[in-house]
Amino acid sequence: MSITAAMPTAKERLRRTRTKRVSHLPAIKLSSLLPSHIDLRDPLKASLVCGDCGTWVPVTGMQSKTQKLVPHHTGKAGVDAAIRCRSSNRRIEWDMTIPEWHQALTDAVKEADSRTATTVLPKAFSPATDQTLRARAQRTPAGRLADWTAVLPRVAATDAHRQTVPAGDAPAQSPAVPLDKLQINH
Ligand SMILES: [Zn+2]
Structure with missing residues (x-):
C-alpha cells in the first residue's frame, strides 16, 4: 500500500440497490418529518432528509413492497470520510398521502412567508x-x-434664533452687535 493512498471517502448514493438488508431501527414515519424534509414531487425519485446524518437520501423500492432509505455514508460523496450512516436501509412508513404532504408543505411555506413579512419590513x-x-x-x-x-x-x-436678543442681555456699555451682517440672502 502506498503512503500517499487517500482515506476512503463517502460514496455516491445510488437510487436503486439490490440489497435485501433491512435496518433493525424502527421505520421512519413520514408524518414525523418536516414537510420540507420530504421530496415526493416525483414519487419514483422520492428522497428524505435522514434524521441521523441530516442529508438528503434517496428512497429505494418505490415500486416494490418495501421502501427504504438507500445505504449511505454520512457525509458528502467524494469529500467526507466513508462513515456508514446507521439509518442505512431503514424502512419508511407511509402514514401520509402525497396530497397530504403537498398540503402540509404549502401550509409551512405560507407560514414562513407571513413570518418574514412581519419581521423584515424596512422602516419607511x-x-x-x-x-x-x-x-x-x-x-x-x-x-x-x-x-x-x-x-x-x-x-x-x-x-432667526441668533437674531433674537432677549431684553436685558445686551451689554449696556458696549457697541451693539451688528445684527445686519447675519441676515441671509436668498
Ligand atoms: Zn443518514
Whole structure:
C-alpha cells in the first residue's frame, strides 16, 4: 500500500440497490418529518432528509413492497470520510398521502412567508427624506440642490434664533452687535 493512498471517502448514493438488508431501527414515519424534509414531487425519485446524518437520501423500492432509505455514508460523496450512516436501509412508513404532504408543505411555506413579512419590513422614510436620499445617491446637481433645500429651513431657523436678543442681555456699555451682517440672502 502506498503512503500517499487517500482515506476512503463517502460514496455516491445510488437510487436503486439490490440489497435485501433491512435496518433493525424502527421505520421512519413520514408524518414525523418536516414537510420540507420530504421530496415526493416525483414519487419514483422520492428522497428524505435522514434524521441521523441530516442529508438528503434517496428512497429505494418505490415500486416494490418495501421502501427504504438507500445505504449511505454520512457525509458528502467524494469529500467526507466513508462513515456508514446507521439509518442505512431503514424502512419508511407511509402514514401520509402525497396530497397530504403537498398540503402540509404549502401550509409551512405560507407560514414562513407571513413570518418574514412581519419581521423584515424596512422602516419607511418620510417622502422628503426619501427624495433627498435618492437625489444624493445620484450625485447630480439636482441632488445637491435637494440637499440644500432640505437643510435650508434649519439654517433659517438657526439664524432667526441668533437674531433674537432677549431684553436685558445686551451689554449696556458696549457697541451693539451688528445684527445686519447675519441676515441671509436668498
Ligand atoms: Zn443518514
